[in-house]
Amino acid sequence: MTVRRVMGAETEYGVLATGNPGANATVLSTQVVTTYAALVRRRLGAAHAAAGWDYHGESPLQDARGYTVPREQADPSQLTDVAPVLTAEEIAAEALTETGLYAESMDRRQVVMNTVLPNGARLYVDHSHPEYSSPEVTTPRDAVLWDAAGDRVALDAVRAIAASAEGTGLDVVNLYKNNTDNKSVSYGAHENYLVPRGVAFDRLASGLLPFFASRQVVCGAGRVGLGDRGQRPGFQISQRADFFEREVGLETTIHRPIVNTRDEPHADSHRHRRLHVIIGDANLSHTASLLKFGTTSLVLGLIEAGAAPDVVLADPVAALQAISHDPGLTATVALRDGRRLTGVQLQRLYLDAARAHELAGGGPDAATREVLELWEEVLDALESDPLSLADRLDWVAKYALLLGYRRRDGLGWDDPRMTLVDLQYHDLRPEKGLHHKLVAAGRMRTLFDAEQIERAAGTPPADTRAWFRGRVVTRFPDDVLAANWDSVSLTLPGVRRGARVAMPEPLGLARDDVGPLLDGAADAEELVRGLAAARPDLVHTGSLG
Amino acid sequence: MAQERIFGSGAQRREETELPEPGAPAPAAAQAQTGTSSADDLLAEIDGVLESNAEEFVKGFVQKGGQ
Numbered sequence: 001m002t003v004r005r006v007m008g009a010e011t012e013y014g015v016l017a018t019g020n021p022g023a024n025a026t027v028l029s030t031q032v033v034t035t036y037a038a039l040v041r042r043r044l045g046a047a048h049a050a051a052g053w054d055y056h057g058e059s060p061l062q063d064a065r066g067y068t069v070p071r072e073q074a075d076p077s078q079l080t081d082v083a084p085v086l087t088a089e090e091i092a093a094e095a096l097t098e099t100g101l102y103a104e105s106m107d108r109r110q111v112v113m114n115t116v117l118p119n120g121a122r123l124y125v126d127h128s129h130p131e132y133s134s135p136e137v138t139t140p141r142d143a144v145l146w147d148a149a150g151d152r153v154a155l156d157a158v159r160a161i162a163a164s165a166e167g168t169g170l171d172v173v174n175l176y177k178n179n180t181d182n183k184s185v186s187y188g189a190h191e192n193y194l195v196p197r198g199v200a201f202d203r204l205a206s207g208l209l210p211f212f213a214s215r216q217v218v219c220g221a222g223r224v225g226l227g228d229r230g231q232r233p234g235f236q237i238s239q240r241a242d243f244f245e246r247e248v249g250l251e252t253t254i255h256r257p258i259v260n261t262r263d264e265p266h267a268d269s270h271r272h273r274r275l276h277v278i279i280g281d282a283n284l285s286h287t288a289s290l291l292k293f294g295t296t297s298l299v300l301g302l303i304e305a306g307a308a309p310d311v312v313l314a315d316p317v318a319a320l321q322a323i324s325h326d327p328g329l330t331a332t333v334a335l336r337d338g339r340r341l342t343g344v345q346l347q348r349l350y351l352d353a354a355r356a357h358e359l360a361g362g363g364p365d366a367a368t369r370e371v372l373e374l375w376e377e378v379l380d381a382l383e384s385d386p387l388s389l390a391d392r393l394d395w396v397a398k399y400a401l402l403l404g405y406r407r408r409d410g411l412g413w414d415d416p417r418m419t420l421v422d423l424q425y426h427d428l429r430p431e432k433g434l435h436h437k438l439v440a441a442g443r444m445r446t447l448f449d450a451e452q453i454e455r456a457a458g459t460p461p462a463d464t465r466a467w468f469r470g471r472v473v474t475r476f477p478d479d480v481l482a483a484n485w486d487s488v489s490l491t492l493p494g495v496r497r498g499a500r501v502a503m504p505e506p507l508g509l510a511r512d513d514v515g516p517l518l519d520g521a522a523d524a525e526e527l528v529r530g531l532a533a534a535r536p537d538l539v540h541t542g543s544l545g
Numbered sequence: 546m547a548q549e550r551i552f553g554s555g556a557q558r559r560e561e562t563e564l565p566e567p568g569a570p571a572p573a574a575a576q577a578q579t580g581t582s583s584a585d586d587l588l589a590e591i592d593g594v595l596e597s598n599a600e601e602f603v604k605g606f607v608q609k610g611g612q
Contacts, residue, residue: 012611012612014606016606018596018605021605026609077612126611126612127609127610127612128608128610128611129608129609129611180608181607181608183607183608185607185608185609185610185611187608187610187611187612188611190612253610253612401587401588404584404585404588405588408588415599416599416600416602416603416604417595419599419603420595420596420599420602421595423602424595424596432596437590437591437594443587
């Protein structure tokens, strides 16, 4: 067993025009995506419009429990497999081009709502938030790095918008990596893990419920206010806990379930399942993020091996909220067998099972050992001296700051300054964001420095198909018509109706596989011809239009 | 509340040792004092970057639904 598996992260950013609080969120999000797409095109020296997203292969209504939800029964927000029809907001977004903001850097004035980045990620307008979906990676460390790269992408967009605001008259936009506005609305930070198709979904769900209800003690981001509108004063461990209503389900925007059943593998569906995790908080702490991806991958390994701890919560949704509402970490939740355990004790059951399984299996690899040791260290500290983790975990760092304000200024939990500290912890700008301030002051540990993160914002991981996607977009930006998780479509002068390259295997078309071919090709056509000779099963020419 | 008991006591201990005894403060007390003053330095720095009108700012942070 190992922490290594194909995984990825998605972040929906909170979006705010400080000078214009009533501004339309879809327009602001479009401004963010369009601005960053223009930055990329300028950096790459590209002439044409940004590569679009290809909706071919999306199946958001396929349920992992073995059926498909009829479209007419789905909430409109679930229909993510079609390009958005122009709404009033999007027509308003067209007005962005009228200002001439993008004319300078693009030959066609175009509003971009969905694009593929040189690091293999997707950046798009998801309803009313800008969303960054990281490239596929194979280790928790890489998941942390390419998730943090998304924050750098978002920061670059914020800065570019601010720099041009005076000339364009457009709103200055701030982005926040958090999950709620404390006014009944929540937005997600999702994780994705590749799981063998052979593992029965009900085993995944039952193995994950107690783990997901309790892992917030490690990777919660902290929140001021209890209840979906923050109507009761107090502090809680998780941003997301109060927005979950069900144990298992397909929805992501309404009646949110702890275990999501969307069965959309973006890969060979006979071999793979993509577990779509919607319960997590957005993390800025690298340690919390590493443990979020690392421990979840280990628990999936336990479930796959039939070695998950035998633990069933009496009421998982109530347990999720009870654990979140108790930053003192003493609250216990009921198990179906009558026992009562704290969140930390639940986590320790999983840690012990993972340790035992590793020992039986002959010892972990380095990446796995790092996660196991850190997990144990953090659980020990949560039991002995939680505040000692203020330099490593988001919720503890935020809690320690807030306790400082209570001590110095006697602020109540319902004081607007407490809510502001909570919100501003997540501001992505180094000069304003409190997480950034803690890192700069040497009070918060990191795993990667700013330079490494900046590099990951422009470079794909080498060991998955994201490498092919990202490098093709980088090398031949004007030839990529569209791309998605499992294909890249190219328009080629010498090939009528272009070519589509299929990428059914997440580990296929990595650097070791096609590096020399891709880097050696003089143009996109040479690449496609070379690839068609080597892998005829993956290249379909004349398939576009 | 539980967290007030657990974490509050630590903060209070530090406050109690904030005034060093004249003459020779015990090393532990001196350390605790450094802890509080360094925490206050941090708060002072954060005061300087917090948005100016807290109430209006948090009221204006209104998001539309997400996933």
